[in-house]
Structures are given as C-alpha cells and as structure tokens.
Amino acid sequence: MLKLNIQNETSRLRAVVLGTAQSNGTIPAIKDCYDPKSIEHVKAGTYPLEEDMIQEMEEVAAIFKKYDVIVYRPELINNCNQIFSRDIAFVIEDKIIKSNILPNREEEVEAIQYLWNQVDPENRIILPDECHAEGGDVILWEDYIFIGTYSGEDYPDLITARTNLDAVIAIQELFPEKTVKAFELRKSNTNAKENALHLDCCFQPIGNDKAIIHKNGFLIESEYEWLVDFFGKENIFEITKDEMYEMNSNVFSISEDVIISEKSFTRLNTWLRNNGFTVEEVSYNEIGKQEGLLRCSTLPLIRD
Known part of the structure; x- marks a missing residue:
C-alpha cells in the first residue's frame, strides 16, 4: 500500500508523480x-516540440534522483499531452482526490490508476460531479487549505476557470479541522497576461514563512492583501505581470530550503539565494509555453 502524506508545499519530498512529454501528440x-x-x-508557430519537452522533463527527473525522491510516471497514452500531472489529482494529508477535469482529459486520470489502486480505498476520494477542482488551485499550508476559484456567471464559458465553489465547499466538508480559504482568480480565455489559470500561477508559499505572489492574478484586492498580511510584506517576492506570464510563481519545492526553478528567472533566483535557498536551475521554457511550469507538472505523494 502507498501511504500518502502531504501537509504543506515545502516539507522534504519523498515521492512524486512527474508527468511525461513522450508521445505528446501533434500541435x-x-x-x-x-x-x-x-x-x-500555436498561432506564432512556436508551439513546443516533443523532443525539447522530453529533455526538459528529464532535467527535473535527474534533480529528483539527486535528492533521492521516488519518481512515478503516468502510464503512456499515445498522442496525449500528459505533462501536467498536477491537474489530474491532488493529495491532502493521507487522501488522494481525483480531479473532475475537463471532460476530454479524462484518460490522463486513468494513466495514474495504478497508483490510485495502491492507496487504501477509504483514502481515495472522488468528488461529486458538480464539483470541479484541479490540483493547481489547491495549496496546502499546515492548518490552511488555500483554493483558487472563480464564481462569475460566465464560469461555463471560461475554459480557464477550473475550480468552482462546489469543490471548495466539498473540500471544507472533507477536512473540517482545516481552514479552507478561497481566492477569486482573474480569468481570460484570450489574454494570457490577464489570466491566472490556477492559484499556483499567481501565488506559492516557499520555505517556512515566505511566498511568491502576483497581485493582478487576484480579482478581489482584499483577498490578495490577506495573503500579504498572512506571510508579512518582508517575506513576499512580488512578481510583475510579465514574470507571472513566464510562470515565476510556479517553481517547485523539494524541501524548505531547496527549490527547482527555471534558469531564466534571474530576479527571482537571485532573491531566493539571497534568502538562503538552494536553487536547482533547469530549462523549462518550452513547457512554460503551455501556461504551466514546475508545480503544474508534479503531483507530490509523500513529504516528511
């Protein structure tokens, strides 16, 4: 049996699902x-090539190996984009919760069925059909569960709106001892610089008490300000609109003091090192063209 344990975003990682770019399909x-x-x-003719994305993901796999992290990969589906394993399921405490993902991505979930089957049946959660949730919107921080959501009336028209209030309520009911705090995110189907696809595209806690954040990703300023107060202004790295677009908040923590980051994030990586973090730099720019980066392509299963 697989004994899951995820309490936060930064405790020492022991096991993870890393997506795969193999047999990624045509443009x-x-x-x-x-x-x-x-x-x-797609319009510009710069959509990433499969061999480049495979190479980028292997760089991450090598870093996990360096830190003795057990790495699982999804079973291969021919001609299917299986990079973003964070979308398909997420772990809270000792429970794995299957995402009610965009309908045409259902087969991606089946590709980790072999892991699902290793978890104690009472710790496998399938949310009711009306609950939409993706792992990129769910951020654990000890007693808190932060959830990105969108409650506008145009929710059904926005392919970028991934987690709804029904899911927020369901997660609160599953974990009554936690404080679930929802944040309304800015969504756009057409402008990537005005779109926070998931909460981790505009916010992520790091270390023991710090966070990366982008103000404009939040629709309601007071919700953004709550986070700034919660972590303390001196502990926050504010990213610009261009840095959000390049996915600067979507790094990934191996531990409280080791972070995998994109090598082009020079301003962020300098700040991280100045604040005592070890930064493992990788090339992930091609994968970033699909509005997802390091946190999006990893699904942590076990942290200390």
Whole structure:
C-alpha cells in the first residue's frame, strides 16, 4: 500500500508523480487548446516540440534522483499531452482526490490508476460531479487549505476557470479541522497576461514563512492583501505581470530550503539565494509555453 502524506508545499519530498512529454501528440488546433498562452504559440508557430519537452522533463527527473525522491510516471497514452500531472489529482494529508477535469482529459486520470489502486480505498476520494477542482488551485499550508476559484456567471464559458465553489465547499466538508480559504482568480480565455489559470500561477508559499505572489492574478484586492498580511510584506517576492506570464510563481519545492526553478528567472533566483535557498536551475521554457511550469507538472505523494 502507498501511504500518502502531504501537509504543506515545502516539507522534504519523498515521492512524486512527474508527468511525461513522450508521445505528446501533434500541435493542437486552436479550438483544442486549454489556455490562451498555448493559443498564442500555436498561432506564432512556436508551439513546443516533443523532443525539447522530453529533455526538459528529464532535467527535473535527474534533480529528483539527486535528492533521492521516488519518481512515478503516468502510464503512456499515445498522442496525449500528459505533462501536467498536477491537474489530474491532488493529495491532502493521507487522501488522494481525483480531479473532475475537463471532460476530454479524462484518460490522463486513468494513466495514474495504478497508483490510485495502491492507496487504501477509504483514502481515495472522488468528488461529486458538480464539483470541479484541479490540483493547481489547491495549496496546502499546515492548518490552511488555500483554493483558487472563480464564481462569475460566465464560469461555463471560461475554459480557464477550473475550480468552482462546489469543490471548495466539498473540500471544507472533507477536512473540517482545516481552514479552507478561497481566492477569486482573474480569468481570460484570450489574454494570457490577464489570466491566472490556477492559484499556483499567481501565488506559492516557499520555505517556512515566505511566498511568491502576483497581485493582478487576484480579482478581489482584499483577498490578495490577506495573503500579504498572512506571510508579512518582508517575506513576499512580488512578481510583475510579465514574470507571472513566464510562470515565476510556479517553481517547485523539494524541501524548505531547496527549490527547482527555471534558469531564466534571474530576479527571482537571485532573491531566493539571497534568502538562503538552494536553487536547482533547469530549462523549462518550452513547457512554460503551455501556461504551466514546475508545480503544474508534479503531483507530490509523500513529504516528511
């Protein structure tokens, strides 16, 4: 049996699902893209190539190996984008929760069924059909569960709106001893710089008491200010609109003091090192063209 344990975003990682870029399929048609950044790159002829993305993901796999992290990969589905394992499920405490993902991505979930089957049946959670949730919107921080959501009336029209209030309520009911705090995110189907696809695209806690944040990703200023107060202004790295677009908040913590980051994030990586973090730099720019980065492509299963 697989004994899951995730209490926060930064405790020492022991086991993770890393997505795969193999057999990623052809360049999608615009109508088949899930986000505005992918559409930009399809139109510009700069959509990432499979061999480049495979190479980028292998760099991350090598860092996990260096830190003795057990790495699981999804079973391979031919011609399917399986990079973003964070979307398909997420772990809270000792429970794995299956995402009610965009319907045409259901087979991605089946590719980790072999792991699901290793978890004690009472710790496998399938949310009711009306609850939509993706792991990128769920951030654990000890007694808190932070959840990105969108409650506008145009929710059904926004392919970028991934987690709804029904899911927020369901997660609160599953974990009554936790404080669940929802944040309304800015959504756009057409402008990647005005779109926070998930909460981890505009916010992520790091270390023991710090966070990376982008103000404009939050629709309601007071919710953004609550986070700034919670972590303390001196502990926050504010990213610009361009840095959010490049996914600067979507780094990934191996432990409280080791972070995997994109090598081009020079301002962030300098700040991290100045604050005592070890930064493991990788090339992940091609994967970033699909509006997802390091946290999006990893699904942590066990942390200390």
